[in-house]
Amino acid sequence: MTLNEQSRQTTSSPLVKRGLAEMLKGGVIMDVVNAEQAKIAEDAGAVAVMALERVPADIRAQGGVARMSDPDMIEQIMKTVSIPVMAKSRIGHFVEAQILESLKVDYIDESEVLSPADYVNHIDKWKFGVPFVCGATNLGEALRRITEGAAMIRSKGEAGTGDVSEATKHIRTIRAEIAALSAKTKDELYVAAKELQAPYDLVCEVAASGKLPVVLFVAGGVATPADAAMMMQLGADGVFVGSGIFKSGNPAQRAAAIVKATTFYNDPSVIAAASRGLGEAMVGINVSDLPAPHRLSERGW
């Protein structure tokens, strides 16, 4: 956080960092690998795009170490669209994050979709002016990321599968753990903080407010308008759609349909209309068929 005395302006404050995520609520953030896809996403009504070299389905198929994208490619996307652009760094790779900050991306995703660079520490996100979004599979993980400075949380799901079951599990887990916390008496919160492996003050804040202090999106396996609407009904503030759009038969139409269903998540007739004639969805992989080492959601802690 910096204060410019002359203009009395404060930049990069927690309020400003978390505030951008507040403005994305009720929206769809789409993975794009080039300027052309970014344009399609913007035209379909995406609230932001995630610039990356390979969508998770391809990272999964091709294997190897997945790293931050080429700055040229990220900049090209930033030049093409006017909506916020996010980009991914590896977990713990603070230099990739420094590079992304120097490119002036609007949000950095410290992401388990890429290969972790540090199996002990995540990035100290307080050091950065640019806000971070981080993945979480449960409340403790979400609170640890917020403690490190994350300004937005997305539940992890299982990226690149088109199987929404893990996303469902993670959002349900986080919501249930928050509800359980709210039901505890004050003297029970000490042990709750210990069990969640999260700071006591933050645990008390969540218990009192009944929600995370930052915006919570869902990611990982969302492929259809119905998937997106279900995540919203389960309490998500918005959705990330990765491989689900550009690995499908008709990306522009599917993207717009998911945007519609995310807004009208409580109106089955709108979701039904949005689901018609979309062509082929991404083929997908069942998470239960994935051997444990290939489950991305188990990266990060």
Place this chain on the structure above:
Amino acid sequence: MALPIGVLALQGDFREHAATLDHIGVQHRLVRTVEELESVAGLIIPGGESTTIQKLATMFGLFEPISEKIRNGLPVFGTCAGLILIADRLLDGIEGQSTFGGLDVTVRRNAFGHQSDSFEIDLDFAGLDTPVHAAFIRAPIIESVGPNAVALATLPDGRIVAAGQGNLLGISFHPEVTGEHRIHRLFADLVKRAI
């Protein structure tokens, strides 16, 4: 009984606006359909992504009805993306982006640059006796105010960030996220007078 104030709930921080109205004890309802639009005495257009809100409004047949309501005098309060959407003229919009219009101003979208240039500041606001704490998040600015509108707040460098005209109020920043309730109160009073 007086009709509630509507909060356009297509995308963005509409819940924060609803919570602010709760805080000052003003009845409200979320608006996503033409029927819901028919049942409100005023409309708040929240912060969010202006391109997304405009596309959703068009897809669901709200675009023309909202424009028409504004022309017929419906009180409307827009913050950030909401300001963009009620401006008569828009700079740096995407191809094909249009606005509901009504407020005689020229607005530049995302005028401060990237997220790293977002900021907080205290500003004087016409009609309020102490400064408001304002958060600018990838915010637009009002490049010029036409003869029908008046500027209500400016940055220290003189750039205009709030304007009003009749029943319309448009501001670049987000009172709904900084706990500032007085501008919503001003709007609620405006709605009361319009009935």
